[in-house]
Amino acid sequence: MTMKSAPIYFDNAATTPMDERVLEEMLPYFKNNFGNPSSVHSHGRNARETLEKARKKIASLLNTSPGEIIFTSGGTEADNTAICGAIETYGIKHIITSPIEHHAVLHVVEHEVKEKNIRLSLLECDAEGNLNMDQLALLLEKEPNSLVSLMHGNNEIGNLNDIERIAALCKQHGSYFHSDTVQTMGHYPIDLKALPIHSLSGSAHKFHGPKGVGFIYINKTKKINPLMLGGGQERNNRGGTENIAGIIAMAKALELAFDDQASHAEEILQLKTYLKSQIEKNIPGVTFNGLSGNLDKSLYTVLNVSFPPSENNQGMLLFHLDLEGISASGGSACSSGARLGSHVLNALEADPSRENVRFSLSRFNTKAEIDHVVKILAGLYQA
Ligand SMILES: Cc1ncc(COP(=O)(O)O)c(C=O)c1O
Structure with a gap:
């Protein structure tokens, strides 16, 4: 046999x-400290304190301020928020992305292009998936108020884009730059004080945290309208009661990843x-x-x-x-x-x-x- x-x-x-340590961290939040962080009584206040601690932890790991971290249901929601929010807030009429982005970006871009009469430029990529950066520079020169959405690490072929260079180009031309960093979050060091990016996305289940929780970083100088409208949670940036256990777990998972x-x-x-x-x-x-x-x-x-x-x-x-x-x-x-x-x-x-x-x-x-x-x-x- x-x-x-x-x-x-x-x-x-x-x-x-x-990670076992992440599971341990989150379990108590299903039983104790189960309050709604928007409630004003002690249960709510305890939950709020926990939530803000997690936000602070994530912000400090990324070297940014807590007000720039907004919790979401994962990477897809973070990408959708960035793209729809930037278009609506800044009256974007031209999007630049690539054919090898994740569908969390491509499908929302296609939807917005179709529904809002926005022009789309897809960067050329060669047989190895290298993107044409000269084309990006030319497109930005022609149309400065563009939205650029280019991922950091590709989930299928692993290609890494030079997001420092892309961020610098976008800054030079005054374009909005979002990066889907779902595959690199927690796997590569990142310093948001040094990187002139407007938004990026993270998803806990890609760094040994639970599924169904993530975050979007939105630079405070480039605020965008929310995607989810509701009870004014996340300082009016994302409606919906926060997933406290998931958020606690995500903060722990990111801490372990960076440790x-x-x-x-x-x-x-x-x-x-x-x-x-x-x-x-x-x-x-x-x-x-x-x-x-x-x-x-x-x-x-x-x-x-x-x-x-x-x-x-x-x-x-x-x-x-x-x-x-x-x-x-x-x-x-x-x-x-x-x-x-x-x-x-x-x-x-x-x-x-x-x-x-x-x-x-x-x-x-x-x-x-x-x-x-x-x-x-x-x-x-x-x-
Ligand atoms: C690059 C990339 N972006 C976005 C997502 C979507 O993240 P989530 O599963 O948290 O919605 C994934 C997940 O596969 C991904 O690999």
Whole structure:
């Protein structure tokens, strides 16, 4: 009888497992301190105090002021808030983004373009997903009052955009700059006093916190109208009773992420380097999508592998991995589970006959897991 191995999780760009310490931190807020922070009695005041402590903690980790942090239900709401809010507040008539943004940006941009008669410029990207920065500069020169939404780290191919450079360009031309930083939040140091950005987004479940909670940073000099209208919570910036337990947990998760950020980065990069070399060694003909094979220019958490077509797998590689208890992904997680192909790989004009698997790592992965996955992959690729 063969023993089944423990399940292996290599889909951390979709979501990360919660850190035990984060879970411990949040549990008491379901039972005690359950008050509504908008209530004026002692239960409410206790909840308010907790909420403001969490806001302060997150602000200080990002080197900004608490008034610039607004809690949301996650990354999607933060991106939607930034885009709709900037358009409405500043009368934006032109948006610049890229075809490889997450749908949390692309779909709201497409909606606004259609409904509000706004012009859209999509930056050109080459076969590796590098964006045309000269085109960005030219577009901004022509139309200074634009909204630029460009992500920091790409969730599918790991490409890192130079957000300092983009922020400087936008500042020079007086354009609004939002960055979807969902994949880099807690994984890369960030100093909001030094970075001239107007808004960015964070989502707790991408840094070992719970799902359904996130935040948007909005620079105090560039306030935007809220997306969610309601009871005036978050100083009228986002209606809706705050998810106190989730927010507490997010603050703890971000603190843990930043406490050991450099050593986590080093550990995960070593795992990625090892995974890449083992795959190259054991499976002939592999390449890497986007810049994910370039260890200096991509997220240390993401390796997007392009496998040659094979008789054995016939487009079923992810399914075969799943049967072996290995969770990886073909691209971004999609709520319907539908596999429509990746808009990111399509934009890169990736060869449709190859099979693409995104392995995304966290500090909870091990070298032994990589050895096991590579053994399974090698088996699947044996003639
Ligand atoms: C780059 C990026 N932006 C936005 C989101 C959406 O975040 P959330 O799941 O918190 O709504 C994700 C999640 O996959 C993401 O990877």
